[in-house]
Amino acid sequence: MAPGHNGLPHGHPTERSLSLWRKADAVVFDVDGTITTEYSLDLLAEFMGVREQVKALSKRVQEGTLSLEAATAQKLSYIHCSPHDIKRFLQSHPPASRLAPGVESLIKTLQARGVAVYLVGDGFRELTLPLAAHLGIPKDRVFANRMNWQWDDETGEATKLVGFDLKEPTAHREGKPKAIARIRQKHPYHTVAFVGKDMYDLHAVQSSRGADVFIGYGGVMPRDDVARAAEWYVTDHRELAQALARYRVAIIGSGAWACAASRMVTQNTAEYDMADEFLEEVTMWVREEEFKGRSLAQTMNETHENTKYFPGYTLGRNLQAVTSLEQVVSDADLLIFCLPHQYMLGVCQQLMGKVKPGAAAISLIKGMRVQPEGPQLVSQMVRRYLNIDCCVLMGANIATDIAKEELSEAVIGYQNLEHAERFKKLFERPYFRITLLPDPIGAEMCGTLKNIVALGAGMVDGLGMGPNTKATIIRQGLSEMRDLSKALYPGVHDQTFLEGCGVGDLVATCAGGRNRLVACAWTKAQLEGKPMSFEDLEAEILKGQKLQGTLTSDEVQGIIKLRAWETRFPLFTTINRIINGHLPPVFITNIQAGCRVEVEHHEDHDELPLSPAPPPLAKRGNTSSGPAPAPPPLPPLRHARAAQQTVLAAALASAHVDTAATQAPEAAQAQGQGPESGQGVGGGVGAAPGLGTGSPGHGPKPAPSEARV
Numbered sequence: 095m096a097p098g099h100n101g102l103p104h105g106h107p108t109e110r111s112l113s114l115w116r117k118a119d120a121v122v123f124d125v126d127g128t129i130t131t132e133y134s135l136d137l138l139a140e141f142m143g144v145r146e147q148v149k150a151l152s153k154r155v156q157e158g159t160l161s162l163e164a165a166t167a168q169k170l171s172y173i174h175c176s177p178h179d180i181k182r183f184l185q186s187h188p189p190a191s192r193l194a195p196g197v198e199s200l201i202k203t204l205q206a207r208g209v210a211v212y213l214v215g216d217g218f219r220e221l222t223l224p225l226a227a228h229l230g231i232p233k234d235r236v237f238a239n240r241m242n243w244q245w246d247d248e249t250g251e252a253t254k255l256v257g258f259d260l261k262e263p264t265a266h267r268e269g270k271p272k273a274i275a276r277i278r279q280k281h282p283y284h285t286v287a288f289v290g291k292d293m294y295d296l297h298a299v300q301s302s303r304g305a306d307v308f309i310g311y312g313g314v315m316p317r318d319d320v321a322r323a324a325e326w327y328v329t330d331h332r333e334l335a336q337a338l339a340r341y342r343v344a345i346i347g348s349g350a351w352a353c354a355a356s357r358m359v360t361q362n363t364a365e366y367d368m369a370d371e372f373l374e375e376v377t378m379w380v381r382e383e384e385f386k387g388r389s390l391a392q393t394m395n396e397t398h399e400n401t402k403y404f405p406g407y408t409l410g411r412n413l414q415a416v417t418s419l420e421q422v423v424s425d426a427d428l429l430i431f432c433l434p435h436q437y438m439l440g441v442c443q444q445l446m447g448k449v450k451p452g453a454a455a456i457s458l459i460k461g462m463r464v465q466p467e468g469p470q471l472v473s474q475m476v477r478r479y480l481n482i483d484c485c486v487l488m489g490a491n492i493a494t495d496i497a498k499e500e501l502s503e504a505v506i507g508y509q510n511l512e513h514a515e516r517f518k519k520l521f522e523r524p525y526f527r528i529t530l531l532p533d534p535i536g537a538e539m540c541g542t543l544k545n546i547v548a549l550g551a552g553m554v555d556g557l558g559m560g561p562n563t564k565a566t567i568i569r570q571g572l573s574e575m576r577d578l579s580k581a582l583y584p585g586v587h588d589q590t591f592l593e594g595c596g597v598g599d600l601v602a603t604c605a606g607g608r609n610r611l612v613a614c615a616w617t618k619a620q621l622e623g624k625p626m627s628f629e630d631l632e633a634e635i636l637k638g639q640k641l642q643g644t645l646t647s648d649e650v651q652g653i654i655k656l657r658a659w660e661t662r663f664p665l666f667t668t669i670n671r672i673i674n675g676h677l678p679p680v681f682i683t684n685i686q687a688g689c690r691v692e693v694e695h696h697e698d699h700d701e702l703p704l705s706p707a708p709p710p711l712a713k714r715g716n717t718s719s720g721p722a723p724a725p726p727p728l729p730p731l732r733h734a735r736a737a738q739q740t741v742l743a744a745a746l747a748s749a750h751v752d753t754a755a756t757q758a759p760e761a762a763q764a765q766g767q768g769p770e771s772g773q774g775v776g777g778g779v780g781a782a783p784g785l786g787t788g789s790p791g792h793g794p795k796p797a798p799s800e801a802r803v
């Protein structure tokens with residue numbers, strides 16, 4: 095055969111046709127000779143003993159000496175069958191025996207990807223519908239001619255074939271473009287591809303522009319003229335299936351959650367799936383570092399285990415650890431960001447202009463960046479710096495439990511539904527359920543803010559208090575999460591806070607998360623008189639994994655302080671004051687007092703942002719905002735025991751809080767003021783007004799949405 099369109103060899107699509115085929119949301123197939131190995135009417139004619147007469151008519155149509163309409167009418171008069179004959183014919187020629195090789199699998203692949211498949215042919219519904227049923231194509235997606243029948247007046251049954259319905263568009267030469275136009279009128283498909291066998295099909299597409307691309311199929315009835323004229327000519331349907339886009343997946347980050355999430359992703363990309371959308375190999379960016387004298391990435395590639403950040407869990411064999419960030423993203427279509435949030439700005443800056451155009455991202459990161467003009471969520475950062483869409487995946491997703499394949503749920507918050515659906519396919523497993531949520535900001539705010547509440551829950555545990563107190567903190571936390579999210583982003587949906595990313599994640603984190611764990615240890619250390627910094631405890635307990643809550647608390651407090659919202663967000667404010675050493679942990683049970691305590695500015699670097707331009711986040715020791723070397727760490731107040739006591743004394747004096755309240759619960763109990771004194775959360779802490787006991791002792795009047803505790 096001669097070379098195809100633009101001199102390309104056969105089977106080589108033009109760039110345009112390949113791209114349109116890959117993004118088609120509807121594919122229309124011609125029927126006879128394209129999805130079948132023969133003209134079905136010819137087979138019926140053979141069955142009825144008139145094959146040669148009918149074939150001769152088809153030849154005349156191809157030669158242009160007889161019109162399609164006249165030939166069809168003549169063929170039917172030769173065939174002259176009854177409905178019973180058709181039934182027998184269909185029994186002896188079941189659909190599977192009539193289909194062209196590879197077409198059934200191609201159609202199933204397209205359908206699994208959500209592509210709408212249509213059949214448009216100039217054969218007959220009576221013979222085409224059984225094929226459609228076999229292929230799972232609904233009747234209303236089939237365009238074909240209808241036979242006319244003579245009816246027996248007495249039995250009411252069709253008896254004899256008497257021609258065909260000329261009102262069907264497919265009865266005429268220009269019928270196919272008309273059918274495609276009808277499809278487009280009814281459904282707003284973005285891209286329609288047409289697969290057909292002859293020049294009529296090609297002209298039908300070119301003349302009407304009904305379809306965006308024509309692909310010639312010559313596997314059954316090869317045609318040189320079509321091969322020459324078509325932008326893409328294939329002789330096997332498998333070529334079309336193989337050419338469908340497959341997405342290359344990259345994970346940016348290699349910590350605990352990144353590794354647990356990678357297991358789901360690699361399980362899905364490795365598993366056989368009709369849609370076959372993803373390339374099996376997944377790459378993971380592993381920051382260059384040595385662990386136990388060896389390159390961590392190298393160890394991961396050899397042992398399929400992240401021995402530093404996620405020891406004890408096997409990762410997919412199809413996961414490739416790569417240390418070059420640029421290399422990982424350069425050819426990736428789907429980017430999964432999963433890093434401690436403080437490193438994301440540096441990563442985004444490094445990746446500017448290096449991401450594949452058209453790539454889509456999802457962030458699993460829980461945290462935000464605070465700029466003078468306001469907060470910037472990670473998904474917003476990705477959109478802004480990398481100029482690509484970014485969904486978020488948020489939920490009650492403690493990494494180790496998911497690695498054990500215990501049931502868990504998450505939401506994918508999205509702006510672009512198509513991307514969200516693709517990511518859902520990439521992550522969803524029998525043990526990991528995903529709901530799509532059109533509120534990405536709400537979902538991400540939930541994931542970010544719950545880390546602060548978890549610190550409060552850890553303090554409750556560290557103080558040795560029980561579930562009632564923790565439930566109070568969780569309830570108040572959820573309320574402040576919602577109020578702050580809505581105050582900053584009024585479009586956020588209330589319902590989001592009742593989803594897996596809201597109350598679900600909050601409960602899980604407050605029960606078993608790292609923020610809770612470290613805050614509990616920090617509180618105990620305080621009570622025992624052997625205080626330790628959060629950073630030291632983080633290093634000791636989490637062994638390289640990163641705490642997000644303390645940094646997020648500082649960032650969020652910057653937002654609160656700038657707007658003088660302390661009394662609107664008493665839990666967030668009190669937690670921030672506790673972790674920064676301005677209040678003792680026991681104030682977690684007295685947030686109305688905690689948020690009103692006047693905080694003395696001890697040292698410049700100790701204070702929370704006051705001015706419209708919050709100080710750089712890097713000020714907080716090793717919590718720099720990018721992978722670039724952090725500036726020399728300044729010890730925050732929460733790390734300095736002596737300074738803490740000084741400020742605490744001042745704070746208590748200014749709040750007129752009874753110092754007994756600042757002691758450990760045991761000490762407070764001895765004075766009848768501890769949680770077991772009957773005042774519990776409501777009034778257990780000193781002279782300051784207690785949780786749930788009404789108006790505060792001093793300070794501004796609470797806003798209407800103010801906390802009840």
Ligand SMILES: NC(=O)c1ccc[n+]([C@@H]2O[C@H](COP(=O)([O-])OP(=O)(O)OC[C@H]3O[C@@H](n4cnc5c(N)ncnc54)[C@H](O)[C@@H]3O)[C@@H](O)[C@H]2O)c1
Nearest residue numbers: 348349350351352381433434437459460492493639640721
């Ligand atoms: N761990 C969980 O159970 C869990 C669950 C859900 C969401 N999350 C969120 O996912 C995000 C990532 O958490 P994780 O558990 O995967 O990470 P992690 O806490 O285990 O932190 C380790 C990661 O931080 C990276 N890292 C350390 N120093 C770095 C630096 N200077 N620059 C760049 N990267 C550096 C390491 O290379 C490693 O990838 C966080 O926002 C977290 O809140 C965590």
Ligand SMILES: O=P(O)(O)OC[C@H](O)CO
Nearest residue numbers: 489490491492607608609
């Ligand atoms: O362990 P934490 O506190 O960082 O929380 C982990 C996850 O966010 C829980 O969904």
